[in-house]
Amino acid sequence: MEITFKLYATLSQYLPAGSVNHSINIKISDSDTAFSLLDKFNVPRESAHLVLLNGVYVNPEDRDKPHFIKDGDTLAIWPPVAGG
Amino acid sequence: MAWTRKVLRVNLTEGTCKEEPLNMQWAKQYLGQRGLGTKYLTEEIDPKCDALGPDNKMIMITGPLTGTAASTGGRYSVVTKSPLTGTVACSNSGGFIGNEIKCAGWDMLIFEGKSPKPVYLYLENDKAQLLPADELWGKSVWETDELIHKKHQDPLIRVACVGRSAEEGCLYAAIVNDLHRAAGRSGVGTVMASKNLKAVAVRGTKGVGNIKDPTAFMKATSDGKKVLAENAVTGEGLPALGTQVLMNVINEVGAMPTRNMKEVQFEGASKISGEAMKEPRPTDGKPNLTTNAGCFACTIACGRISTIDQGHFTIENKPQYWGNSGGLEYEAAWALGSDCGVSDLDALTYVNFLCNEDGMDPISFGATVAAAMELFEEGVITTEHTGGVELKFGSAEALAWAAEVVAKGEGFGRELGLGSKRLCEKYGRPELSMTVKGQEFPAYDPRGIQGMGLTYATSNRGACHLRSYTVSSEILGIPEKTDPLETEGKPELVKAFQDATAAVDSAGLCVFTTFAWTLEDIAPQVNAACEGEWTADSMMEMGERIWNMERDFNIAAGITGDMDTLPKRLLKDVAKTGPAQGKVCNLDDMLPKYYEARGWTADGVPTDETRVRLGLA
Secondary structure, eight states: OEEEEEEOGGGGGGSOTTOBTTEEEEEOOTTOOHHHHHHHTTOOGGGOOEEEETTEEOOGGGTTOTTOSOTTOEEEEEOSOOOO | OOOOOEEEEEETTTTEEEEEEOOHHHHHHHOSHHHHHHHHHHHHSOTTSOTTSTTOOEEEEEOTTTTSSSTTTTOEEEEEEOTTTSSEEEEEEOSSHHHHHHHTTOSEEEEESOOSSOEEEEEETTEEEEEEOTTTTTOOHHHHHHHHHHHHTOTTOEEEEOOHHHHTTOTTBOEEETTTEEEOGGGHHHHHHHTTEEEEEEEOOOOSOOOSOHHHHHHHHHHHHHHHHHSHIIIIIHHHHGGGGHHHHHHHTTOOOBTTTTBSOOTTGGGGSHHHHHSBOTTTSOBSEEEEEOOTTOSSOOEEEEOOOTTSTTTTTOGGGSSOEEOOOHHHHHHHTGGGTOOOHHHHHHHHHHHHHHTBOHHHHHHHHHHHHHHHHTTSSOHHHHTSOOOOTTOHHHHHHHHHHHHHTOTTHHHHTTOHHHHHHHTTOGGGOOEETTEEOOSOOTTTSHHHHHHHHHOBTBSOSTTOOTHHHHTTOSSSOOOTTOOTTHHHHHHHHHHHHHHHTTTTOOGGGGGTOOHHHHHHHHHHHSSSOOOHHHHHHHHHHHHHHHHHHHHHTTOOGGGOOOOHHHHHSOBOSSTTBTOOOOHHHHHHHHHHHHTBOTTSOBOHHHHHHTTOO
C-alpha cells in the first residue's frame, strides 16, 4: 500500500532528494509502523514528538503498532515545536 | 531591577510630568505589567469613558523582572481602554524599551488627558520632558525613530511610537518599539495618537538593583535558563524556525482559518511556512529568512529577521525595503496569508514590514482585509469602493495595496482601518465579521481546537490567543496532551491557562517561556527579586484575581456575558475538511461549566463570594 510521508522542521533533512514540500509518497507493508518508517529514514525515534495520522495525534503507545496505518493515509511527524 | 517604586505621571493636557511613589500594597497584590497596570486603570478611569477621549488613560508599565538577568526579562505592557472593543486592553511587547524604562528608574508611566499639540516624551533617567512633535507628526514609525535619534544624538535611546495609521484613526493601530516589536493588539496605538502623543523616547543608565535576595535571584534565574536551554522547544525549535513552525502543524490538524474562516485548511500553507522561509528562493537564490533575533535578556530568540527579493513586485522600485527587517511570525503569516488566501511569501513579508513601519496589528489588519475580500466576492464591495482594485482572495497585489492605504489612511484604507466588525456592519453583513467583542481572531479555528473557542469567547480583550493558549495542550502536548476535538475538561483547562498567563504577563517575562517553564520555575525568580512570599500557588491566585478584575471592568463598561460568544459561522457551519470535518465549535457545552469553574453566575458575573475570596470586594 502507499501512503504520504511528511517530515517537518528539523526532521526535513532526513527526507530523500525528490521530496516536495517536505512530503514523499512511499510504499509500505501492513506490518510497518510509524516507528519502523522513522527507522527506514534514519530519523531518531526520540526526535518524533508530534506524530499525526491524517491530522490526528497518534499516542506514543500506538506508534509501534502494526496495521495502524492504512492505504492512502498521510503520516506527518515533527520534533518538539511550539509557537503562537 | 525589581520594583523601582517610582511612577511617572504625565498630564498631557497640562503638559506636566510628576513623580509619585508606587502603590506597594497594590504591587504586592498585582505584581506588575498587566496586573498592576490594570489595577491602576480600574481605579483611575470610568469604564464607560470614551476610549479615544481625554478621560481615558494609557499606562506603559514594566514588570518586576523587566531589566533583570531573568531570561526574557525585557517585557512591558500598555494598559488602557480599547477603542476597538470597549474592553480593557493590555498589549505586551518585547524588544528593548522595557528595560530602558526600568533602567531610567521607573516602574510605570501614566499618560492622562490630551495634549493640545503633538508632543513626545523624552525620558533620560530622572529627567522627563514633553517636547514638541510637530515635525514627527505625519511620519512613519521608522522615520520617527530615526528623527528622534538624530535630534538627541544618542544611538542608545529606545523609542516607542505610533505611525501614520494611528494618527488617521485606524482602530487596530499598534505602538511599535525598537522598529519592529509591538504592543500590537486592541488599538493601543490609536489611544496614544488620540492624546497627541507621538512617541516615548527613553535613555536609562541606572542599571539593575533593588533585588530582595541577589544570591538567590542569580541561582533561580540560572536554573531557569538551564531549563530553557535544555528544552527542545525553547532551546532548539523556536530559535531555528520561530513561531512560524506552526504553519504546517495547524494546517495538518485542520485548524487553519482560511479565506475569512470559510475553510479550515489552506492549500498554500507550505509555501508560507517557517520551513519555506529558510529555503532559497528560485528567483535570487537567497532565503527569505536572514537570521533569528532575540529581545532584551532573551535566551530563546524566536524573532525573525527577513529580506525580500529585490526583484519582487512589491519592492522593485522601493530601495527603502531592500534591507532586512522584522519578518513574519506565525500570527502575521496566517492573517496576511491563509486568511486572505495569499501564498506569496515575499508579499506577506512586505505587508508585515508595512505593519511595522506604520504600526498596524497584522492580525486585525489581515482579518479585516479577509472580511473585505469576502464582501467583494459577495458583490457588496465593488471596484467603485476600492478605486479599481480587485479585492479578491488570493491576490497578493490587492493585499499589498490594502496595507499601503491603511498605513496612510488613504481612500478605502480608512474603511479597512475600522476593523472587521465595523466594516461588515457598515456594509450590512455583520455575520461575515470573524470577531469576538470586536477584535479579530488569531490563527486557530475553534472547530478544530475546541478549547480555543472557549478561549476566544471569554477573553477579556476580545478574540485573542495570548489569554489562554490551549493550543499548547490540545495540539502540541505541552504540558500534557488533550484531544482538540473534545470539549470535556476544556472549561477547567481554559481557566488554568488564563490564570497562569495573567501571572506570567505581570512579571516582566515572555509567555513563550511557558513552553518549558511552569509557575514552579517562575515563582522562585519572582520571590528572590520581590518583597513578599511568591509561590506558584500564590501567583496562580493572583492570576485569577487579575482575570476577575478585568472581567469586572468590562462588565462596568457594558461588555456582559451575552457577548461571550462566537460568530455563527463557527457555531453553525461545519468544518469541510480535516480531522474536524463535520464539526462546529461546541461552545454551549463549555461555557456554563466555565462560568461555574470561575465562581460566576449563570450570566457570567463574578459572585460576591468569588470577589471576597480573591480580595476584590
